[in-house]
Structures are given as structure tokens and as C-alpha cells.
Amino acid sequence: MIFRINDGQGHRQARIAARNGPQALALFWRRRGRRILAESLPDPDPIVTLRRNFDMARIRPDTAELPLPEPASARPSSHPTPRRPRAPRPAREPADTGQNDLFAAPPPTAPPPRRQVTHLDAESLQLARIHYRGLQASDPADSYLYHITTEENAEAILRDGISISRRHPLLLTERGGVPYWLALLADDDDTGTVDVAVLRMKRFMIDDLIEDDPDSTRSSGSPGYFLTGNT
Incomplete structure (x- = not known):
């Protein structure tokens, strides 16, 4: 123009x-x-x-x-020079210095397998009979779990230990739930001839062998558990 x-x-x-x-x-x-x-x-x-x-x-x-x-830079070239593609650089492998990488994420570890127990002896559980007259529903939880049963069953457990089965699990409760289960047994005993006993055992010895019992927890107002032994 x-x-x-x-x-x-x-x-x-x-x-x-x-x-x-x-x-x-x-x-x-x-x-x-x-x-x-x-x-x-x-x-x-x-x-x-x-x-x-x-x-x-x-x-x-x-x-x-x-x-x-x-200018030469503004003129269109009739024979453009093709650009050679750059070869990818080989990945450099880290040198083996014989030292652990402090910043590397540790490999995932599998959770330890749960115990499977079918029998517990009374001595290892520190199993003992207690006087339950002074227990109240407002008592806080302690380091024990409690089992309410008859005097005859309590003697057999103290002598032979506890046989564990998922079909017939042992019902346990915390300290504040003992009065509820005592009252329930008293209502079921029409004759008044059944002797009731309360056993306690160390919680940390069976903490991995119990499962929550939502029904008993809801009815008693205190956490309840089944001793299944994971079997």
C-alpha cells in the first residue's frame, strides 16, 4: 500500500x-x-x-x-530449518550411600493380628469376688469390668477360669452398671433363693477380646460388653 x-x-x-x-x-x-x-x-x-x-x-x-x-528477522524464510526433538534425559538413580532417607515416608505397616482366646484363667485376670452393697449407678468407670452371676457359677469361674465362646459370650459391664443388673436378677428370682455374686477382672487383660453390646448399654445406661475372645 x-x-x-x-x-x-x-x-x-x-x-x-x-x-x-x-x-x-x-x-x-x-x-x-x-x-x-x-x-x-x-x-x-x-x-x-x-x-x-x-x-x-x-x-x-x-x-x-x-x-x-x-529486518532479516521479519522476513519469512522459504526454507525453515526443522527443529530436532530433544531426547529425554535419562532418570538419574539416587546414589546408594548406605544411609536411610530421613525424609522418606515409612512403608505402611499391617495392623497386628487380633488375639483369639478360648480360655482365660482366674489368676491372669486378677479375678475376684467383691462386695456389691455399696455400688451406685453414679459410680465412675474404673480399671475393672464386672460380671454378675449366681454364687454357684462364680465359684466355678474362680476355680476353673473362663471358657470363652462367641455362641455363649460372657456379659460384662462397667462399675456404674452393676446395680441395674443386680436389680434385674432380683426381679427374675421369684423364690428369693438364688444367691447373687459379682466378679471383677482387669480391663487391660481383656480389652482386645471384648465387643460392644449396644442393647445392654441402652437398657442399663452404662457401657456393656461381650467377652467373645475373637473366636
């Missing part, structure tokens, strides 16, 4: 071939600067000047103007 450059009075100063107006102005002022510089220098050899102009300029169609050549 040909652009006409006018001065302030509207007189034509130049005709510039460019893609747009800003580029035409830039070419005009570049040419004007070269002309001012040439006038301030001694007269060059006309043959050398003409040869340089033919080497640096190319004639655009429909105009006699000789604009300055475009």
Missing part, C-alpha cells in the same frame, strides 16, 4: 510503500535521518552510493520509491 506523507501545509513530502500508517511514518523518518546525515558528511563516491542503494533496496510494484529493506 502506498502512503503519502504531507507536511503541516499539506505539501507532499514523500510517498512510502508500507503495510500500515505507523510503518510508513517510521520509514519516512528513517529515510529523512539518513538524508540529514548524508548532507552533513563529505560527498561520498557516487558509484559506491549507487551500488549500496541497489544492494539494500528492492523496488516495490506500482511505485518508484526505494524503501529500506525489512
